[in-house]
Amino acid sequence: MTLESEDARRAPPGQRKSDPEICRTVRPGVVFGRAVWHAEGPPRTGVTAVVETGLKRQVMEAVEDVLGLLREASQVAARIENALAGTDLTVDRWRALTFIQSSPGCSMSDVVDALVIPSTSATRIVDVLVEIGAVFRTVSPRDRRRTTLRSSAHGQALLRAVEPEIVRAGPPEPTEKSVP
Known part of the structure; x- marks a missing residue:
C-alpha cells in the first residue's frame, strides 16, 4: 500500500x-x-x-445505526411472534392482514411493496390467509388480470383478538445508544 x-x-x-x-x-x-x-x-x-x-467515519456510523435498527426490528418481531402464539397468524401473516385490512381492494403488488418482501413470499402468505378464511381474493371488476384482496369478518376478528396482546408486548427495551 x-x-x-x-x-x-x-x-x-x-x-x-x-x-x-x-x-x-x-x-x-x-x-x-x-x-x-x-x-x-x-x-x-x-x-x-x-x-x-470523515466520510469513512460517517459511513461506519451509519452502518452501526442500521445494525442497531435491524437488532431492534428483530426484537420487535420476536415480541409480536410471542403475542401471536396460539393463533393462525405469524408475524408476516399479521403484517399482510393488517395491510389488507387498512387497504381494501389492494393488489398483490401493493402487498409486496408495503411489506417489502418478494412476490413469491407474498403469494404464499396470502394463500394461507385465504385458506384460513381471513382474506377474500377476487378478480378486479375493472381489470380482469388484477386480483384484489379484502379482509373477511374472520380476518377482522383475528386482528381484534391479537391487538391487545401485541399492545401488551409493548415497545422494545431501550438500548445503550437510545438512553441519553
Whole structure:
C-alpha cells in the first residue's frame, strides 16, 4: 500500500501513471485529512482509492445505526411472534392482514411493496390467509388480470383478538445508544 499526496501520484509529462516509478509501495496513512491507498501492480494495473476519512467515519456510523435498527426490528418481531402464539397468524401473516385490512381492494403488488418482501413470499402468505378464511381474493371488476384482496369478518376478528396482546408486548427495551 502507498500513501502519497495528490500531486505525488500524478505522472510527470510523458510518463504513464502505471509505470513502476509512479507505483511505489508504502504504508496507508492520512495526508491533509485524506486517506490514500495505492496498490502496486504490473504496468496498467495500479489501483488508487482515495477515501475522505470523515466520510469513512460517517459511513461506519451509519452502518452501526442500521445494525442497531435491524437488532431492534428483530426484537420487535420476536415480541409480536410471542403475542401471536396460539393463533393462525405469524408475524408476516399479521403484517399482510393488517395491510389488507387498512387497504381494501389492494393488489398483490401493493402487498409486496408495503411489506417489502418478494412476490413469491407474498403469494404464499396470502394463500394461507385465504385458506384460513381471513382474506377474500377476487378478480378486479375493472381489470380482469388484477386480483384484489379484502379482509373477511374472520380476518377482522383475528386482528381484534391479537391487538391487545401485541399492545401488551409493548415497545422494545431501550438500548445503550437510545438512553441519553
